[in-house]
Amino acid sequence: MAITSSTNTIGLLNLQTNGKHWNMDLPLFRSSHLKVRRFKRIFKCASQVNDISVEVVKPEIDFKDPDWKKHFQEDFDNRFRLPHLTDILDVKPRPTTFSLKSRGPLGDGNGAPMDTWYGYVNDDDRALLKVIKFASPNSAGAECIDPDCSWVEQWVHRAGPRKQIYYEPKEVKAAIVTCGGLCPGLNDVIRQIVFTLEKYGVKNIVGIQFGYRGFCDENLREVPLSHQVVQNINLAGGSLLGVSRGGPSISDIVDSIQAKAIDMLFVLGGNGTHAGANAIHDECRKRKMKVSVVGVPKTIDNDIQLMDKTFGFDTAVEEAQRAINSAYIEAQSAYHGIGLVKLMGRSSGFIAMHASLSSGQIDICLIPEVPFKLEGPNGLLQHLEHLIKTKGKAVVCVAEGAGQELLQKSAALDASGNVVLGDIGVHIQQQIKRHFKNIGVPADVKYIDPTYMVRACRANASDAILCTVLGQNAVHGAFAGFSGITTGICNIHYVYLPIPEVIRSPRRVDPNSRMWHRCLTSTGQPDFC
Numbered sequence: 299m300a301i302t303s304s305t306n307t308i309g310l311l312n313l314q315t316n317g318k319h320w321n322m323d324l325p326l327f328r329s330s331h332l333k334v335r336r337f338k339r340i341f342k343c344a345s346q347v348n349d350i351s352v353e354v355v356k357p358e359i360d361f362k363d364p365d366w367k368k369h370f371q372e373d374f375d376n377r378f379r380l381p382h383l384t385d386i387l388d389v390k391p392r393p394t395t396f397s398l399k400s401r402g403p404l405g406d407g408n409g410a411p412m413d414t415w416y417g418y419v420n421d422d423d424r425a426l427l428k429v430i431k432f433a434s435p436n437s438a439g440a441e442c443i444d445p446d447c448s449w450v451e452q453w454v455h456r457a458g459p460r461k462q463i464y465y466e467p468k469e470v471k472a473a474i475v476t477c478g479g480l481c482p483g484l485n486d487v488i489r490q491i492v493f494t495l496e497k498y499g500v501k502n503i504v505g506i507q508f509g510y511r512g513f514c515d516e517n518l519r520e521v522p523l524s525h526q527v528v529q530n531i532n533l534a535g536g537s538l539l540g541v542s543r544g545g546p547s548i549s550d551i552v553d554s555i556q557a558k559a560i561d562m563l564f565v566l567g568g569n570g571t572h573a574g575a576n577a578i579h580d581e582c583r584k585r586k587m588k589v590s591v592v593g594v595p596k597t598i599d600n601d602i603q604l605m606d607k608t609f610g611f612d613t614a615v616e617e618a619q620r621a622i623n624s625a626y627i628e629a630q631s632a633y634h635g636i637g638l639v640k641l642m643g644r645s646s647g648f649i650a651m652h653a654s655l656s657s658g659q660i661d662i663c664l665i666p667e668v669p670f671k672l673e674g675p676n677g678l679l680q681h682l683e684h685l686i687k688t689k690g691k692a693v694v695c696v697a698e699g700a701g702q703e704l705l706q707k708s709a710a711l712d713a714s715g716n717v718v719l720g721d722i723g724v725h726i727q728q729q730i731k732r733h734f735k736n737i738g739v740p741a742d743v744k745y746i747d748p749t750y751m752v753r754a755c756r757a758n759a760s761d762a763i764l765c766t767v768l769g770q771n772a773v774h775g776a777f778a779g780f781s782g783i784t785t786g787i788c789n790i791h792y793v794y795l796p797i798p799e800v801i802r803s804p805r806r807v808d809p810n811s812r813m814w815h816r817c818l819t820s821t822g823q824p825d826f827c
């Protein structure tokens with residue numbers, strides 16, 4: 299596998315097993331050798347893995363250079379600089395039309411900003427990306443840049459309304475598109491984008507139907523959006539505009555943006571959608587178009603880098619918890635009951651980990667980041683046998699991407715090119731039944747797969763607030779003249795980030811993190827190696 303170079307990466311681990319290629323960041327120093335040893339241990343654990351090769355790309359920083367911190371910070375500032383219309387176009391700003399001081403009963407949003415109102419964000423405002431000072435690379439979850447774990451400030455741009463804007467609101471045509479899978483809160487974000495655009499004075503707002511596909515399918519017309527249209531859409535789950543995977547080429551999408559005369563494009567989606575948004579931004583730049591492309595990260599999997607969480611994740615966890623509760627009740631009420639719940643999480647086990655933690659009812663949590671064995675003295679089945687003997691019941695939660703090496707490999711891809719996973723839930727269910735039959739111990743296995751139920755619901759309170767802030771900030775970012783950016787929450791502050799930095803690789807549960815250790819403490823499960 300080719301090693302992709304990433305300037306945010308001090309080292310990069312290229313790990314090959316007989317069945318799989320894993321390309322992982324060593325996000326920051328954390329003693330490469332320690333980390334390699336740990337990965338080797340983890341991967342040897344998986345029963346199908348018998349060939350491991352590991353390569354660590356040498357750190358690019360020369361820590362002997364007395365100025366290395368300065369160089370690191372300069373490089374960091376460059377990487378996190380937000381692309382702006384003025385990078386390629388000679389456009390001049392004008393005073394903003396957004397002011398909460400100037401709102402009148404008609405809400406026309408056209409009042410002049412008041413100099414005495416301190417509600418604007420300064421372009422030089424920053425928020426800290428990393429807030430823990432680790433004393434040692436061996437501290438749990440440590441991310442260190444150098445072997446001494448020196449403190450290096452990493453600042454990112456604060457999100458919010460600016461005093462100067464780069465568009466004439468009355469002339470703006472803004473479009474919103476939602477791509478990928480569903481996620482609770484999509485409608486809340488659409489609604490806030492529309493409200494905020496109108497607050498600036500934008501009249502021409504449209505929705506693109508069914509993801510990127512809607513740009514080029516003649517049967518899919520633009521949907522006019524206004525306060526009235528979106529007023530109550532947050533009361534239902536799903537997306538008013540529809541979603542899809544796959545779709546037209548970037549150049550066809552940009553042709554369509556040009557033909558439709560769109561000035562601002564708000565893109566709601568996960569890592570694939572953001573890769574698309576960034577490519578659209580690049581192509582618009584190449585064509586010298588005055589277009590702001592702004593993302594709002596959407597994924598119940600919570601697999602976007604650098605953010606505290608993505609919208610929809612909390613709601614998905616809450617829904618998942620209901621399924622776990624049902625599995626628990628079934629297991630408790632049956633003789634030798636075993637409840638098994640499969641949850642979404644293609645390559646990241648955040649939903650499974652958080653739902654296990656929040657329910658407090660899980661004995662075994664299985665995630666893609668931590669391989670496990672079914673058979674043998676340290677295997678999952680042996681532990682289940684022990685739980686049935688000692689507690690009389692057991693509840694297991696498995697993320698859909700976990701234990702894929704235990705299943706027959708398939709080459710199938712979805713329309714976006716994502717690998718179609720094997721059904722680990724069904725496999726584990728069958729193996730548990732077979733095992734208990736073989737040992738002559740009765741076991742009543744109840745399997746629950748709430749997959750689409752956890753994401754087709756309406757956003758809960760905390761997600762609704764997050765969606766509101768992100769939707770508003772997306773509009774502020776576009777009016778400020780940024781493009782190729784996304785908006786998120788970072789250490790409880792709201793920030794703008796350049797898209798490439800958040801999609802370098804999917805965010806995964808770190809098996810060395812305190813959160814995973816807390817989950818293990820809560821379930822009491824052993825390592826299944």
Ligand SMILES: Nc1ncnc2c1ncn2[C@@H]1O[C@H](COP(=O)(O)OP(=O)(O)OP(=O)(O)O)[C@@H](O)[C@H]1O
Nearest residue numbers: 478479543544545567568569570571573574597714
């Ligand atoms: N590398 C890429 N470059 C350009 N467009 C992409 C890329 N990857 C995916 N896309 C497009 O982005 C859209 C959504 O991608 P995908 O289906 O992977 O969902 P996602 O945004 O990752 O969300 P989810 O979290 O639901 O998987 C699709 O229309 C797909 O064609």
Ligand SMILES: O=P(O)(O)OC[C@H]1O[C@](O)(CO)[C@@H](O)[C@@H]1O
Nearest residue numbers: 479480597598599642643644712
């Ligand atoms: O069936 P679909 O729509 O392709 O979505 C399934 C995928 O969506 C996700 O929830 C990401 O949105 C993954 O966890 C899951 O693999």
Ligand SMILES: [Mg+2]
Nearest residue numbers: 478568569570
């Ligand atoms: Mg994706």
